[in-house]
Amino acid sequence: MPLLELKKVKKVYRxxxxxxxxxxxxxxxxxxGEFTTIxxxxxxxxxxxxxxxxxxxxxxxxxxxxxxxxxxDLSKKDLAMTRRHNIGFIFQSYNLIPVLTAxxxxxxxxxxxxxxxEKEMREKVLEMLEEVGLKGKENRKPGELSGGEKxxxxxxxxxxxxxxxxxxxxxxxxxxxxxAQEVIKNMTKMNQELGTTFIFSxxxxxxxxxxxxxxxxxxxxxxxxxxxx
Amino acid sequence: xxxxxxxxxxxxRQKRRNFITIFVIAFSFFGYLxxxxxxxxxxxxxxxxxxxxxxxxxxxxxxxxxxERDELTLKDLISWDDGLREMISQTxxxxxxxxxLRFSANLNNGIDEMGxxxxxxxxxxxxxxxxxxxxFIEGSMSxxxxxxxxxxxxxxxxxxxxxxxYIILLVRTKEDTFNTIDIEIGGIIRTLxxxxxxxxxxxxxxxxxxxxNVENSVTMISLKTTPMIEENIIQPLEDNFQxxxxxxxxxxxxxxxxxxxxxxxxxxxxxxxxxxxxLLIGMVGIVNNIILSGLERTSEIGMMKALGMKEWEIVxxxxxxxxxxxxxxxxxxxxxxxxxxxxxxxxxxxxxxxxDWSQYGIPIVDRIYGVWNTQAFAYIFMLGVVVAxxxxxxxxxxxxxxxxxxxxxxx
Numbered sequence: 023m024p025l026l027e028l029k030k031v032k033k034v035y036r037x038x039x040x041x042x043x044x045x046x047x048x049x050x051x052x053x054x055g056e057f058t059t060i061x062x063x064x065x066x067x068x069x070x071x072x073x074x075x076x077x078x079x080x081x082x083x084x085x086x087x088x089x090x091x092x093x094x095d096l097s098k099k100d101l102a103m104t105r106r107h108n109i110g111f112i113f114q115s116y117n118l119i120p121v122l123t124a125x126x127x128x129x130x131x132x133x134x135x136x137x138x139x140e141k142e143m144r145e146k147v148l149e150m151l152e153e154v155g156l157k158g159k160e161n162r163k164p165g166e167l168s169g170g171e172k173x174x175x176x177x178x179x180x181x182x183x184x185x186x187x188x189x190x191x192x193x194x195x196x197x198x199x200x201x202a203q204e205v206i207k208n209m210t211k212m213n214q215e216l217g218t219t220f221i222f223s224x225x226x227x228x229x230x231x232x233x234x235x236x237x238x239x240x241x242x243x244x245x246x247x248x249x250x251x
Numbered sequence: 252x253x254x255x256x257x258x259x260x261x262x263x264r265q266k267r268r269n270f271i272t273i274f275v276i277a278f279s280f281f282g283y284l285x286x287x288x289x290x291x292x293x294x295x296x297x298x299x300x301x302x303x304x305x306x307x308x309x310x311x312x313x314x315x316x317x318x319e320r321d322e323l324t325l326k327d328l329i330s331w332d333d334g335l336r337e338m339i340s341q342t343x344x345x346x347x348x349x350x351x352l353r354f355s356a357n358l359n360n361g362i363d364e365m366g367x368x369x370x371x372x373x374x375x376x377x378x379x380x381x382x383x384x385x386x387f388i389e390g391s392m393s394x395x396x397x398x399x400x401x402x403x404x405x406x407x408x409x410x411x412x413x414x415x416x417y418i419i420l421l422v423r424t425k426e427d428t429f430n431t432i433d434i435e436i437g438g439i440i441r442t443l444x445x446x447x448x449x450x451x452x453x454x455x456x457x458x459x460x461x462x463x464n465v466e467n468s469v470t471m472i473s474l475k476t477t478p479m480i481e482e483n484i485i486q487p488l489e490d491n492f493q494x495x496x497x498x499x500x501x502x503x504x505x506x507x508x509x510x511x512x513x514x515x516x517x518x519x520x521x522x523x524x525x526x527x528x529x530l531l532i533g534m535v536g537i538v539n540n541i542i543l544s545g546l547e548r549t550s551e552i553g554m555m556k557a558l559g560m561k562e563w564e565i566v567x568x569x570x571x572x573x574x575x576x577x578x579x580x581x582x583x584x585x586x587x588x589x590x591x592x593x594x595x596x597x598x599x600x601x602x603x604x605x606x607d608w609s610q611y612g613i614p615i616v617d618r619i620y621g622v623w624n625t626q627a628f629a630y631i632f633m634l635g636v637v638v639a640x641x642x643x644x645x646x647x648x649x650x651x652x653x654x655x656x657x658x659x660x661x662x
Contacts, residue, residue: 069660078557078655099561106559113659117554121260131558133253179558 023090025186025219026052026075031084031094033070033242044070046242047084052221054186057213059233060223067242068223069191075221076109076189077101089186106134110180112190112209112222116172118164124151124175125160131179150178153215154208170201174208181212188212190222194229206232254564258571261544262579268543272536273580276639279529280584280631281591286525288592288621289600290518295622296443298508303382304444306504307349307473309485311339314500316470323355323368325425328468329499338491339474344484347379347475352459352468356420356432358452360410367406368451369420369432371459371469380475383453386442389414394437395455401438403448412436420452424464432462443617474501481505526631533580533635534642537573541643544572545650552650553658562651569647570640577639581632588628595621 033045044067052058060068073079074086077093080101086094093104110131118127128147132138138146151160154174164172173193180188190209194202206229213220224230238246262269302308312320313327329335331350339348352371357364374395378384384392388404395401400418412418413436420432434454442448460466476484481503488501545552555565599618 073656076557078659102556102559102561104559105557109557109559111554111557113554113557115550117550117557117659119257119551119554121263122257126256130253130257134559 024051024087025054025056025089026050027085027087028075029085029087031071031074031081031086033067033074033079034082044242045074045081048239048242048244050237050244050247052187052219054219055213055217056219056221056235057210057233058219058221058235058237059230060221060237060239061225061230062239062245066239068239070242071239072189072191072221072223075187076111077104107183108186110183110185110188110218112173112176112180112188112193114192114195116164116169116176116196118172118175118179120164123161123163124156124167124171124178127164127175128178128182132182135183146182147178150182151175153181153212154178168201169197170204173197173201173205177205177208177212181216181218184216185218187219187221190220192223192225194224194226199226199228202226202229254568255571258568259575261568261572262575265544265547268540269576272540272576273583275536276533276577276580276635277583277587279532280581280635281587283522283525283529283631284584284588284627285591285595285621287522287624287627288595289619290522291622291624292595292600292619294518296619298504300442300444301508302504304442304447306507307347307380308476308504309474309481309488310502310504310507311472311474311488311499312470312502313498317500317502320353320471323353323470325354325423325463325465325470328352328465328470329472331467331469331472335472335497338495339472339488342484342488342491344476344479345474345488346477347376349373349376349380349473349475350456350469351377351471351473352456352463352465353470354422354459354463356422356452358406358410359419359421360412360416361419363410364421365410366450367420369422369454369459370451371454371456373456377453380473383440383442383447386440387438388441390436390438392438395453397437398434398455398458399437400434401440401453402436403451404439404441405445405449406452407436407439409449414439418452420454422462424462426464430462430464432458434458526634529631530634530638533577534638536580537576537639537642538646540576541569541573541646541650544569545646548650549653549658549661552653553655553661556653556655557659562648565651566644566647569650570643573639573643573647574636577636580639581635584635585628585632588631592621592623596623 028048028050031045031048035042035044048071060071062068074081081094084094085092088108096104122130125147128150129143132143132146148160151157154177156171156174159167159171167175194205197205209220210232212218230236234250236248237244313329316327336348339345350373354369356367356369358367374392378392402412416436418434418436422430422432424430440447460468485501485503492499552565599620602619
């Protein structure tokens with residue numbers, strides 16, 4: 023059973039009386055542990071596709087199955103619970119909470135799951151921050167971290183709850199090329215070590231090179247889907 | 252809980268805005284507590300002044316006289332003798348008995364004339380019930396024993412009278428014939444009760460009885476009692492009157508002070524209105540704060556939703572923030588209120604600089620002192636906190652209800 027399966031997914035936005043199709047029937051299957059990039063020109067539907075997969079939005083037509091469960095027509099509450107337990111997000115602008123330390127920002131995600139003891143939670147957060155190379159910076163607030171460090175906190179936050187799938191929308195867009203490579207290497211390392219599935223969108227060919235599967239999106243449709251040998 | 256920690260940590264964001272909201276809440280709480288203290292002081296002092304200078308604790312009168320007591324007629328008087336004094340004094344709780352003969356008169360100083368209220372009293376008895384003796388600025392109560400009159404300072408000023416001057420009181424006797432009382436001023440008083448200062452002339456009871464041709468009669472008897480429920484004294488008194496078939500009744504000072512009590516009822520509505528305004532100010536501050544926070548943190552809210560937080564969990568974080576603002580504002584307000592009320596209780600508020608309040612029925616001439624009401628502190632604090640929480644719900648829900656996609660990509 024694939025981790026993720028999209029069947030003829032369509033999304034149409036309405037702007038007044040005008041209908042704007044963002045996705046025109048996407049079929050896609052993602053297996054566990056894949057490291058996939060979705061690329062394409064602006065307006066090709068990358069972000070919309072990631073939002074559908076991430077249960078942030080629902081398709082106008084078609085089906086989405088995550089781990090065998092149909093998620094395309096869940097209620098808002100059930101979508102929230104699916105995101106909480108199965109999906110991790112990494113955003114272009116990090117979206118960290120400025121009043122919380124790096125430790126607390128990561129702790130925030132794991133506390134929502136709430137299945138672990140205080141000690142276990144603390145250990146997991148510290149372990150994850152160490153994994154992304156932020157040991158010793160646990161008590162720094164986002165304002166005291168560089169862009170790359172902030173994005174690594176975001177990666178740790180996405181990974182700490184052992185999500186089945188991590189979605190990253192242009193995760194390196196706000197970083198210089200050196201930091202961007204550092205972040206993508208970090209994501210690769212997590213993918214290899216933990217076996218977490220990553221799907222990320224990017225414009226940057228240098229970053230794209232790190233992926234093992236390449237999905238090209240054009241005018242809301244998949245124009246090519248290639249894998250690295 | 253993490254949400255509580257996050258809500259409280261959010262208080263450190265937008266410090267200036269939060270400070271302004273907390274300050275506004277604190278200042279409005281202070282305003283309420285200060286006003287409440289003044290109002291209670293006003294009420295307490297009004298009641299004290301009425302009891303200490305006008306009515307005593309209980310008044311005894313013929314029911315018909317009582318009904319028309321403002322007319323100051325000489326009908327339906329009480330026959331005053333040792334037997335009645337003995338009966339009243341034996342009632343448990345009665346500590347002072349002062350027979351009085353009230354009448355209307357025109358005071359003439361040889362040039363001008365003005366209407367006054369004459370009060371025939373027995374000084375020794377009067378001193379047991381009222382505190383006037385402590386408020387002489389010239390002369391003393393013993394002047395009455397020398398067949399002299401005592402007048403208020405304001406009346407003396409108005410009529411250009413001094414100690415040892417002679418006044419003429421033009422009165423109507425019981426038979427409705429004119430008579431005059433020609434008497435020397437033996438004392439000038441400045442009491443805390445403006446009525447006593449501006450319109451009342453105290454005279455020896457015997458002189459008044461003789462001039463009005465009402466020998467051995469009085470209009471009312473004022474009583475001083477121990478601090479106990481007045482009903483517990485009034486009832487035995489009335490039982491005694493009925494037993495002896497005396498056509499008189501006992502009335503609480505409250506019935507004479509009806510105007511001031513009406514003012515007190517108005518005070519309660521006034522305090523309620525002030526409280527509503529105070530809470531409204533707090534509410535507006537909190538609503539404004541949460542709306543602005545919701546707008547500023549839109550992408551953060553989107554992230555929270557992406558992490559799987561439910562709407563009510565996000566609302567809860569905002570409510571904790573509002574609670575923090577409410578508690579800090581409430582504590583600061585109570586602290587300011589404590590300082591203000593403490594000053595008011597110790598130093599008082601010079602009411603005379605704001606005009607003559609007696610014309611509005613407030614029997615106070617000098618300073619109003621505040622009254623401590625710890626309940627008011629607890630009440631406004633708790634109500635403020637509850638209002639802060641409640642008023643945050645709608646704006647917090649509005650913030651949490653945003654579409655996650657729009658919120659995440661909001662710039």
